[in-house]
Amino acid sequence: MLKIEDLHVEVDGKPILKGINLEVEAGQVHAIMGPNGSGKSTLAYVLAGRDGYEVTKGRVLYKGQDLLEMAPEIRAAGGLFLGFQYPVAIPGVSNIYFLKAALNAIRKHRGEDPLDAIDFMKLSKEKAALVQLPDELTKRSVNDGFSGGEKKRNEIFQMAILEPSLAVLDETDSGLDIDALKVVAEGVNSLRGPERAMLVITHYQRLLDYIVPDVVHVLIDGQIVRTGDKDLAKQLEKEGYAEVRDAQPL
Amino acid sequence: MTKLSPQTLLGSLPTSFETGPEWLRALRGRAAATLREQGLPTKRTEAWRFTPVRSVANAEFSPEQGSAPSLTSPVPEGVTARSLRQVLEAEPTLLEGRLDLGGPPTHFAALNTALFSDGLWIDVPAGVAIETPIELVHAIPTSSERGVAYPRVLITVADGAELTLIETYAGEDAGQLTNSVLEVDLGRNAKMSHARVHENAGLQVGRVDVRQDADSNYRSTVVTLGGALLRFDVRCLLQGKGAECQLDGAYLIDGEDLVDHHTLVEHQASHCRSRQSYRGIVSGNGTAVFDGIVVVHRDAQKTEAHQENRNLLLSETATVHTKPHLEIDADDVVCSHGVTVGSLDEDQLFYLRARGIPEDLAHSMLTYAFLESIVEGVSHEPTRARLREALLTRIPHGDRVRGFT
Structure with a gap:
């Protein structure tokens, strides 16, 4: 599904990612854990195609194709989804119509017919219930006046509608209380499947109690220093990043 | 009416005013005298420096044939809408002191004052709240000759009364000039919601003057969708304690068009609030001008005034001149202003x-x-x-x- 080879990325001339290697198979959930400033969000943005991140070395293959060559919307149309750490508010663009535009742009790219208003509303109602997003919020402007938790639920709501092949979830747990975290995690878990891969980026182990990963990577200072199973996350929680940082890269 | 030959705007001013009540003749005479003395604005006129009107001043227009705006909605019960010309003939004292723009008018407003031949007076008596809007259309017809129209509207909303007014300025002919003046008097606790749409292809100069008594509320939304040259001035005088106004505007400018908004809000009494938000999109070789002044008088304590102008530039050759400013003479006030010019x-x-x-x-x-x-x-x-x-x-x-x- 996703193959990252020796990826080096700079922002404003400053190296952030310093040789990332990572392979995610369909059906797997990988977690990337790391302290602040380790390059977690940079990795997420590079995968989604945001401007301002210069790839100086390495490549990324997505479904066998060169991901870095594609415009962001082509990546999305190809099934890549980024759950934003800080979803931006877009006053004046209603959530529901934005999503309908997104879904139909993706369907068009795949050569499918657009979903009509009635079918879309049905789909939207069903998926909103999944993350307990109030109907009223689906109709408001995108993320405008949403609380932190509502924004994150809105991200997972969008993911549920767009049904991506690869979901990159950037700190989906940040700013959530435990009840909201459970709702979001349940939403994510319900979307797990043999055809879908997920890359869950988080600072804290807490989220991984609810979204149990197949593989855990530890990202420190732009490099993956450890890779293990879900127990690695627990070990990190107990010992802290300092302990792991002192370990030699594998 | 005999057909008169085209004349320049200033050339069409008569040497003396012979009809109408004495106070109106005097008002028109003063306006004409001011115009003869000052002329029309030039590039050296500060408030007009980005908005060249020399070609308008030099052009010849066929004389106005009477350009009262058309009412396109029924007049709700309890409201009167009367022709200014008829009131001036039958009961001129009703209008005395109400068409003077609160001071000696200059430039285009003076021209309108001197030359308007008809117009409309909408009066909402005390306590009458009208939910259904009154709709006015000022349409200037297409013609082989360059024409000019001087629409004049007076709105009086008495104490505790409410009015919604929708105005549309239309016309496909880029050679025509519309020079309008609309005055609003809001009584105590009166409320007015005013939407104004400019979709005229021609030249437009417009002025709205609002005088507000205590606890009155005026809200205007001006949407400019086109026009080769548009200059629009709105002035709100907050004269009574606790009055509020909100002035919003949206403009879409393309081609060679120039759209110039000037706002003036005067806080003359305490506890008044004003908000202004103007937003525009400028593309092609278009030019947007925004000049907003908020004046807070010395006695206007507890004033709250906010002003914002945001512009999206969609081309390299589009231009924005924006200047929001505050003149504050009171010390207990909350004021802010902000400007953005940029891309998405x-x-x-x-x-x-x-x-x-x-x-x-x-x-x-x-x-x-x-x-x-x-x-x-x-x-x-x-x-x-x-x-x-x-x-x-x-x-x-x-x-x-x-x-x-």
């Missing part, structure tokens, strides 16, 4: 694209949303819908956004 928000664009929305459609969606937030403030739903539709037909790829609004 990169974070918003990326968010939309990361969800699969193509770049050009994302641009259109954000462009539409930028102005829609102003249009949203129009209280009358059918007008709001009409304005949304007008925006969609005018923004790039707007038809693609239509399905998503």
Whole structure:
């Protein structure tokens, strides 16, 4: 599904990612854990195609194709989804119509017919219930006046509608209380499947109690220093990043 | 009426005014004298330095044939809407002191004062609250000759009364000049919601003067969708304690068009609030001018005044001149002003694209949303819908956004 080879990325001339290697198979959930400033969000943005991140070395293959060559919307149309750490508010663009535009742009790219208003509303109602997003919020402007938790639920709501092949979830747990975290995690878990891969980026182990990963990577200072199973996350929680940082890269 | 030959605007001023009540003849005479002395604005006139009107001043126009605005909605019960000409003939004392713009007018407002031949007076008596809007259309017809119209409207909303007014300035002919003046008097606790749409292809100079008594509320939304040259001045005098005004504007400028908004809000009494939000999109070789002044008089303590002008530039050759300013003589006030001139928000664009929305459609969606937030403030739903539709037909790829609004 996703193959990252020796990826080096700079922002404003400053190296952030310093040789990332990572392979995610369909059906797997990988977690990337790391302290602040380790390059977690940079990795997420590079995968989604945001401007301002210069790839100086390495490549990324997505479904066998060169991901870095594609415009962001082509990546999305190809099934890549980024759950934003800080979803931006877009006053004046209603959530529901934005999503309908997104879904139909993706369907068009795949050569499918657009979903009509009635079918879309049905789909939207069903998926909103999944993350307990109030109907009223689906109709408001995108993320405008949403609380932190509502924004994150809105991200997972969008993911549920767009049904991506690869979901990159950037700190989906940040700013959530435990009840909201459970709702979001349940939403994510319900979307797990043999055809879908997920890359869950988080600072804290807490989220991984609810979204149990197949593989855990530890990202420190732009490099993956450890890779293990879900127990690695627990070990990190107990010992802290300092302990792991002192370990030699594998 | 005999056909008169075309004349320049100043050339059409008569040497003396022979008809109408004495006070009106004096008012017109003073306006004409001011004009003869000062002339029309030039590039050296500070308030007009970005808005060249020399070609207008030099052009010859056929004389006005009477340009009272048309009422396109029924007049609700309890409200009177009368022809200014008729009132001036039958009961001129009713209008004495009400057509003087609160001081000696200059330039185009003086020209209107000197030369308007007819107009409309809408009066809402005390305590009458009208929910259905009154709709006015000022349409200047297409003609082989250059024509000029001087629409004049007086609105009086007495104590505790409410009015919604929708005005549309229309006309396909780029050679025609509309020079309008609208005066509003709001009594204590009176309320007025005013939407004004400029979709005239021609030259437009307009002025709205609002005088507000205590606890009155005036809200205006001005939407400019076209016009080779448009200059629009709105002035709100907050004369009574606790009065509030909100002035919003949206403009879409393309081609060689120039749109110039001037606002003046005077806080003359305490506890008044004013808010201004003007937003525009400028593309092609278009030019936007915004000049907003908030004056807070010494006695106007507890004033709250906010002013904002935001511009989206969609081309390299588009120009924006913007100057919001505050003149504050009171010490216990909350005032702010802000300006932005730029392109679309990169974070918003990326968010939309990361969800699969193509770049050009994302641009259109954000462009539409930028102005829609102003249009949203129009209280009358059918007008709001009409304005949304007008925006969609005018923004790039707007038809693609239509399905998503």
